[in-house]
Each structure stands twice: as structure tokens, then as C-alpha cells.
Amino acid sequence: MSKFQEKYPKNIKAISDENFLDLQNSSPKTSLEQLGYDEWFQRQSENLLTDDFSVARIIEVNKNNYKISDGQHEIFAELSGKFLFAIETILDYPTVGDWVVVQCFDNNSHAIIHHILPRKSLLKRKDPGKAIDFQLIAANIDYALIMQAVDSNFNLNRLERYLVMIHESHIQPIIILSKTDLISENELAIMMENILHFNKKYLLLSISNITEDGIRSLQKELQSDKTYCLLGSSGVGKTTLFNKLLGEARFGVNEVREKDSKGRHTTTRRQLLRLESGSIFIDTPGMREIGTFAIDSGLDETFDEIVSLSRECRFQDCSHTHEDGCAVKDAVLNGTIDEARYQNFLKIQKESNYYEMSYLEKRKKDKSFGKMMKNYKKSIRKK
Numbered sequence: 001m002s003k004f005q006e007k008y009p010k011n012i013k014a015i016s017d018e019n020f021l022d023l024q025n026s027s028p029k030t031s032l033e034q035l036g037y038d039e040w041f042q043r044q045s046e047n048l049l050t051d052d053f054s055v056a057r058i059i060e061v062n063k064n065n066y067k068i069s070d071g072q073h074e075i076f077a078e079l080s081g082k083f084l085f086a087i088e089t090i091l092d093y094p095t096v097g098d099w100v101v102v103q104c105f106d107n108n109s110h111a112i113i114h115h116i117l118p119r120k121s122l123l124k125r126k127d128p129g130k131a132i133d134f135q136l137i138a139a140n141i142d143y144a145l146i147m148q149a150v151d152s153n154f155n156l157n158r159l160e161r162y163l164v165m166i167h168e169s170h171i172q173p174i175i176i177l178s179k180t181d182l183i184s185e186n187e188l189a190i191m192m193e194n195i196l197h198f199n200k201k202y203l204l205l206s207i208s209n210i211t212e213d214g215i216r217s218l219q220k221e222l223q224s225d226k227t228y229c230l231l232g233s234s235g236v237g238k239t240t241l242f243n244k245l246l247g248e249a250r251f252g253v254n255e256v257r258e259k260d261s262k263g264r265h266t267t268t269r270r271q272l273l274r275l276e277s278g279s280i281f282i283d284t285p286g287m288r289e290i291g292t293f294a295i296d297s298g299l300d301e302t303f304d305e306i307v308s309l310s311r312e313c314r315f316q317d318c319s320h321t322h323e324d325g326c327a328v329k330d331a332v333l334n335g336t337i338d339e340a341r342y343q344n345f346l347k348i349q350k351e352s353n354y355y356e357m358s359y360l361e362k363r364k365k366d367k368s369f370g371k372m373m374k375n376y377k378k379s380i381r382k383k
């Protein structure tokens with residue numbers, strides 16, 4: 001064991017076969033379970049599964065329809081009229097990874113979506129085209145692999161921003177440093193030390209797609225039937241890594257050409273797929289351009305030392321910028337809290353306050369518009 005591993009045994013796990021043992025001992029899994037369906041979702045669906053309704057997972061969101069899978073069939077699906085009518089905000093639409101209650105027709109050639117099961121996690125982002133709207137990226141992701149390359153891409157502030165966003169989405173982060181072939185072992189150790197200094201609670205792995213260092217350790221971390229996504233700036237090596245995980249033999253299968261429900265040929269990229277090892281990966285177009293996210297509890301978890309200090313501030317609504325008796329500012333002055341980290345905390349907090357507010361205002365507006373429409377429809381019916 002290296003010195004580094006001794007210091008951070010939990011963060012840098014030695015390669016072990018633990019993950020694989022429980023696989024061998026368990027009873028055969030249903031095809032739904034192999035797609036990530038578990039007891040929790042089962043409980044959520046209990047009262048909804050009447051008549052000929054069944055459960056399936058959204059594996060693709062297209063312009064005019066969805067593609068769902070029950071682990072055996074891939075079926076084009078549309079929303080029921082009742083479902084559409086009840087939609088109040090973007091958040092009510094299904095997205096990739098969602099579990100839905102459906103009714104299948106004509107020998108599984110198409111399906112109608114009636115309900116979305118509650119989500120364990122939801123990844124969303126601000127729509128770049130609009131000031132305050134959301135775009136859903138994916139639901140029910142268990143782990144996000146946050147990738148940063150060790151070259152000029154490496155940036156602790158950006159890493160913290162990703163961590164905040166991931167916490168906010170209720171997803172577990174795993175940090176991956178990529179392109180380790182570009183630096184020496186010593187340089188890598190220093191970088192990892194820098195990351196772990198503030199982020200001891202996370203698993204940190206390092207990989208090189210070129211030398212394949214660390215790839216096997218990463219593969220051993222990936223659990224079967226859990227859902228993952230790869231996040232990180234353009235060029236850090238996500239696609240290269242993903243193709244490696246898919247396996248050389250299956251290289252290229254991610255592109256599919258098929259007929260949509262209206263019989264037209266379309267070429268799409270699979271948005272949810274299962275690796276041979278049993279782990280599930282979601283890769284949607286929106287994931288590639290993640291921008292600003294709503295941030296609330298995620299901020300607390302990422303900057304926990306700052307947030308716990310803030311309870312000692314004189315004012316309850318202290319902004320930690322100019323107030324007298326601010327425990328956070330004092331800690332920065334006496335060096336207990338890192339200055340750069342404090343500045344990044346303020347920056348993310350400021351952006352999120354602004355963003356959160358505009359979202360709430362928008363939602364209020366949406367609701368009152370919905371009410372207005374309902375009253376209008378009622379008044380028409382009365383006439």
C-alpha cells in the first residue's frame with residue numbers, strides 16, 4: 001500500500017473482488033431488475049399497477065415520442081391525454097432514466113405512458129436559450145463519474161461546482177482524474193492530495209485511456225444494476241473511456257438506425273444502455289453541455305466546514321461578506337478556511353440565489369396560468 005493509500009484508505013480503495021462476490025451468490029435477476037428496478041421503485045408502483053399496466057424505463061427521449069424498455073422489448077411510447085393535461089411544469093415530463101407505468105398495445109409495438117414513478121434523483125439544467133427555464137437531463141442516476149483531466153483542464157473550483165450540482169440532484173459523486181499519462185506519478189499524487197484535502201468523503205480514482213492505468217480499478221467500482229453517468233468538460237476523455245467500458249467488441253453499437261413510430265428512419269445515439277458487466281449508463285445530449293444548476297442543499301454538503309461555521313455568525317441571515325460578527329469571514333482571516341475556497345463558495349451561492357429566485361417566480365406564474373386556464377374552461381362549460 002502506498003503512503004497515499006495509507007492516508008486516505010477510504011478514498012482510494014485497493015482493488016478487491018468484493019463487488020463481484022455478491023453477484024455470484026444472488027438469485028437470478030428479472031429483466032427489470034437488470035435495468036435498475038429495485039424494491040424502492042416496486043413500492044412506489046404498488047398502487048398504480050392495475051389491469052394491464054406494467055412498468056418500464058425511459059431509455060430515449062425523442063422529439064415526438066419516448067422509447068421505453070422492460071429489459072426485453074424496446075417500445076415507442078406516448079403520453080396519455082390525461083397525463084398531458086395534468087402537466088404543470090417541465091419537471092412533470094418523463095426524462096431518460098425515469099420509471100413509468102405503461103400500457104402496451106399490439107404485441108408490444110407501442111405503448112401509452114400513464115404515470116412517472118417518484119424519482120430517486122434528477123439531473124436538470126438551466127435552459128441556455130431561456131432566462132429561467134429548466135431542461136431535464138436524466139432521472140434516477142445513482143452515481144455520477146465527474147471527470148477532470150490532469151492537464152490544463154484541472155480546476156478545483158470547477159470540480160466543486162460539479163460536486164454541488166451532483167449533491168443537489170441527489171446523486172453520489174465519484175471523482176475521476178483522467179489523462180494521467182501526461183504527468184509524473186509525483187505530480188499526480190500532489191493533485192490527488194489537493195483534491196482530497198477538502199473532499200475526503202469522496203471516492204477518487206485516476207485513469208489513463210492510453211496506458212489503461214486505473215481502468216480495471218474503475219471497472220471494479222462499477223456496480224451491476226446501478227445507474228451511472230459521465231460528466232466533465234469537453235475533451236477530458238469521456239467518450240474514449242465510455243467506449244472502453246463498452247468493450248472493444250461492441251465498439252460503435254451506440255449508434256442506432258431504426259424506424260420511429262411513424263415509420264421514418266432516424267439515426268440516434270442510445271441514451272441509456274447496460275454494459276456487459278451489468279452497470280447501466282445514461283448519456284443524453286444535455287449532459288454534454290451542463291451549465292448552471294439550481295443549488296441549495298448541495299452547497300451545504302460540498303462546503304460543509306463553511307456551512308457549519310456559519311451557525312456561529314451573529315446574524316442568522318449573514319451573507320458572510322460584510323457583516324460584523326461573521327464567523328466565516330473571521331475564519332478566512334485567521335486562515336482556518338481557505339481563501340480561494342471561500343471565494344468560490346460565495347460565487348456559487350450568489351449565482352444560485354439569483355437562479356433559485358427566478359425559478360420560484362416562474363413556477364408561481366405557471367401555476368396561476370394553470371388556474372386561469374381551468375377557470376376559463378369551467379366558465380365555457382357552464383355556458
Ligand SMILES: Nc1nc2c(ncn2[C@@H]2O[C@H](COP(=O)(O)OP(=O)(O)OP(=O)(O)O)[C@@H](O)[C@H]2O)c(=O)[nH]1
Pocket residue numbers: 178179180181182207208209210211232233234235236237238239240241288
Ligand atoms: N493523453 C491522453 N489523451 C486522451 C486520453 N483519453 C482521451 N484522450 C484524447 O483526448 C481527446 C478527447 O477525448 P474524448 O474522449 O473525445 O473526450 P470527451 O470528454 O468525450 O469530449 P466531448 O465528446 O467533447 O465531451 C481525444 O483526442 C482523445 O484521444 C488519455 O487518457 N490520455
Ligand SMILES: [Zn+2]
Pocket residue numbers: 310313314318319320321323325326327328329
Ligand atoms: Zn457570516
